[in-house]
Amino acid sequence: MPASRSPWLHPAAKPLLFVVCALPFAWLLYGAFADTLGPNPAEALIRGTGDWTLRFLCLTLAITPLRVMTKQPALARFRRMLGLYAFFYAVLHFLSYGWLDMGFDLDAIVRDIPKRPFALVGFLALLLMAPLAATSFNRAIKALGAKRWQWLHKLVYAVVLLGLLHFFWMRASKNNLAEVFVYAVVIALLLGWRIVHALGRKKAG
Amino acid sequence: MHFHPDRGFQHKAASEITPRDVYERRRELLKLIAVGGGSMALAAWAARDAQAQTARPNKLAALPATRSTIAGGVTMDKLTPYNDVISYNNFYEFGTGKGDPVQNAGKLKTRPWTVAVEGAVKKPKVYDLDELLKLAPMEERIYRLRCVEGWSMVIPWVGYSLSELIKRVEPTGNAKFVEFTTLADDKQMPYLGSHVLDWPYVEGLRLDEAMNPLTLMAFGLYGEVLPNQNGAPLRIAVPWKYGFKSGKSIVKIRFTEKQPNTSWNLAAAQEYGFYSNVNPKVDHPRWSQATERRIGEDGVFAKKRPTLMFNGYEPQVGQLYAGMNLVKNY
Numbered sequence: 001m002p003a004s005r006s007p008w009l010h011p012a013a014k015p016l017l018f019v020v021c022a023l024p025f026a027w028l029l030y031g032a033f034a035d036t037l038g039p040n041p042a043e044a045l046i047r048g049t050g051d052w053t054l055r056f057l058c059l060t061l062a063i064t065p066l067r068v069m070t071k072q073p074a075l076a077r078f079r080r081m082l083g084l085y086a087f088f089y090a091v092l093h094f095l096s097y098g099w100l101d102m103g104f105d106l107d108a109i110v111r112d113i114p115k116r117p118f119a120l121v122g123f124l125a126l127l128l129m130a131p132l133a134a135t136s137f138n139r140a141i142k143a144l145g146a147k148r149w150q151w152l153h154k155l156v157y158a159v160v161l162l163g164l165l166h167f168f169w170m171r172a173s174k175n176n177l178a179e180v181f182v183y184a185v186v187i188a189l190l191l192g193w194r195i196v197h198a199l200g201r202k203k204a205g
Numbered sequence: 206m207h208f209h210p211d212r213g214f215q216h217k218a219a220s221e222i223t224p225r226d227v228y229e230r231r232r233e234l235l236k237l238i239a240v241g242g243g244s245m246a247l248a249a250w251a252a253r254d255a256q257a258q259t260a261r262p263n264k265l266a267a268l269p270a271t272r273s274t275i276a277g278g279v280t281m282d283k284l285t286p287y288n289d290v291i292s293y294n295n296f297y298e299f300g301t302g303k304g305d306p307v308q309n310a311g312k313l314k315t316r317p318w319t320v321a322v323e324g325a326v327k328k329p330k331v332y333d334l335d336e337l338l339k340l341a342p343m344e345e346r347i348y349r350l351r352c353v354e355g356w357s358m359v360i361p362w363v364g365y366s367l368s369e370l371i372k373r374v375e376p377t378g379n380a381k382f383v384e385f386t387t388l389a390d391d392k393q394m395p396y397l398g399s400h401v402l403d404w405p406y407v408e409g410l411r412l413d414e415a416m417n418p419l420t421l422m423a424f425g426l427y428g429e430v431l432p433n434q435n436g437a438p439l440r441i442a443v444p445w446k447y448g449f450k451s452g453k454s455i456v457k458i459r460f461t462e463k464q465p466n467t468s469w470n471l472a473a474a475q476e477y478g479f480y481s482n483v484n485p486k487v488d489h490p491r492w493s494q495a496t497e498r499r500i501g502e503d504g505v506f507a508k509k510r511p512t513l514m515f516n517g518y519e520p521q522v523g524q525l526y527a528g529m530n531l532v533k534n535y
Contacts, residue, residue, distance in 0.1 A: 032505050038304070039293035040356060041505040042498060046302040084302060103508040116491045169491070174441075 008074035017078055021085045024052045025092065042100035049093035056086035056182055057160045061190040068197070080136055083156070090126050117170035118144060125162035128155050155193040160187055246397050249489070253510040258345050259361040261428040262287045268425035270343035270363045275418045277444075277521040279347045285358035289501040291432045293350065296453055297401050298387070299395035299434065305396075306434035313443050313454065315438040324460035330375065335383035336396035337360035338424060345428070346421055346442075351516045352482045355509075357497045362442050363425030366418045376412065381417040384408075384465035385441055386457035402468045405442070409465030410443065411525075419444055419521055420454035428477045445518040447481045478535040487535050 004036045007013070028048050028084040037044035059083040076179040097119075102109045132153055135141070141149045164187055168180045233235075258270055265289075272280055301480040317333040332340075343363050362507045363396055371383070388404030397404050414420065421442040424431060427477040431437040436453025443451050459465075469477035485495045489491055496509035517521050528535075 037507075039289035039500050039503070040303070040498065043356075045505065100505065101509070111492060115488070129407075177534055 006072060006074040007070060008077070014077065015082065017081060021056070021081065024048070025089070028162045042096070045096045046093065046100060048114045049089050049096055050167070053086055053089040053093050054160075054163055056082055056089055056185070057156070057163060058186050058190065060086055061156065061160060061187070065190060065197075083137055084133060087129045090129055094123070094126055118166050121162050121169065122166035125166060128159050129161070132156060132159075157191065160191075206428040211251050212375050214461065215534070222245075230436040237285075237411050244443070249509040250452060252489040254257045255310070258363075258428050259284065259347075263429075265429040265432060267428060268343060268363045270425070270428070273346045275344075275346075275366070277419055277518050278344070279360060280349055280433055280517070282347075282349060282359040283502055284361060285499070285501045287427050287437060289433060290358060290360055290426060290465060293358075295354075295438070295448065296394055296434055298389070298404065298406070298454075301343075301399070301401060307432075309395055310433035312325060312395075313388075313433040313437065314393060315433065315454075318438050320455055321457045322370065322374050322459075323457070324384075325377045325387075326460050326463060327377060328374035330374065332370075337370070337422070337439065340373070343367040343424070347418075347422075348421070348442060348444035349516050350442070350444065351497060351512065353449055353477070353481065353494075355492060355497055356493070356500050357512075357516075358500050359502075360426055360442075361425040361428070363428065364421045364423035364439075364442070367420045367422045367441065368418060368427075370458070371412075371416060374460075379462045380460035381412055382461045382464055383410050383412060384457075384461055384525045385410075385452040385455050386459070387452050388454045388456045402472055403467075405456075406452060407465060408441070408450055408467050409461075410450070411464075412460070413525055414443070414522075415523065417522060445483060445522045447483060450481050467468045480526075480531075480534050482531065483512060484531055485512040486534070487532055488512075501529060 028037075028045055032041060032045060035041065037048075061128060063079040064080065067073060078108055098104055098109055102112060113123050132155060135144060135149060142151065164180070164183055167183060168177070170178050171177055177179055258272065261267060292307045295303065295304045295380045295466045296310065299306040299309040316334065319336060320332045321329075321332070322332060325327040342365065343365055344365055345361055347359060347361045349359055350358055385408045386409075387396055387404075387406035388394070409422065420443075422439060423436070423442045424439050426432075426435060431440065431487040433454075436455075437453075439455055440453040441455065464479060467477075468477060469481075470479055481492070488494055494512055497511050513519070
């Protein structure tokens, strides 16, 4: 298929996606200042940014299966932006915790994170995202070599699983796991597809 | 852990408190005197105590009360706005989201309503709601409510000390604890099938805790009957304990010799002890309890405020726990 036929190659596609991905942030920011986030706006900000981190991680991981299943290789050009947005929302999530929950009290934060397994796991996920974000430009790929770069970016699997564990632990004590279950199913499908696909390729090869 | 000196938690003796509306009317009073309407204004000034109740939002039926005079019964903290009090609730029978109860509690039928008082008492009795409403004079109590999740509110409850009821049923020498059971009716409560907890919701207090004058049988808030999502038609309010100790929509009060098996203690004993006294020094396994976020008052970017021992009610209830290890008995 000639590349020009794919709507994903339209020059406006990327800027449009950029704006769409920023909308949740804009909405939360507006809510914080217009006081439309409900009786506990700080909690709404922390939860909202956390939710969007998980969602963007899922979207990033959905690109490859979608690309292969729909035979639209052009979809790959959105993966980097989605991944960077996942990191962006993760940083906002951490900042809103650090600010709204801990009042930027660095001592308290340093003591708080290791004390609470779910916070530790979340923080670890954020740390693992940092090298991926830092090597997300083309020259980094060249500098690292495609093989090593790809190997490094497989960390995203660890990140999404840690993120899910973070969410699960946060909710586990109250047995309020319906939402966690939805993310678990989506992530299982996304990772399961990769396993099946890899096995299929091995057989075919 | 960060401790700060008392910030915004001071109690005054109730007799020292000038109701805000009276305070604000002083200026008006002086004006009136100045223009010659002094005698009428002075009569109103003299009658100020009768008007002590918090202004009503005019949403539900009125429940008149006079301001409580018991020690610690009226905190000076700014009230949490009515709309926050009625729309940010934990009442899992109506859903686990904070906004679920206000959406789903409309089906709850609060009349007719009876409360069975039974167990180790000389005079067990099934009370009708109307009987309970008339059992003792209604008082307005302004309590801080601290949720185990780390947020707090200031709520003007209407009710009377639970001890009023306890005295009437005459506990026997075997009565050491009091167990409260919440309604569990899947026709009215859509989330009973969710298995978040084993319903019905059961909570309990030691008898001396239940007899403390601060332990309130609440029938209303903000001068009106309780909204369903806040535990209509009657609930318990124990201001020095985390909010979940205060059962809502109570149908049974049972006096027992043994410590009751309470719902959250059964669900996660390591996180929710039987006592669950507010204690900034004893962290929840997954978060610090040293600070809290005051709903509706602090802006989104305000620093959380320090939590006080026994939620600031230590002068009133500290003696109940003298010599007890509060880390072990959390």
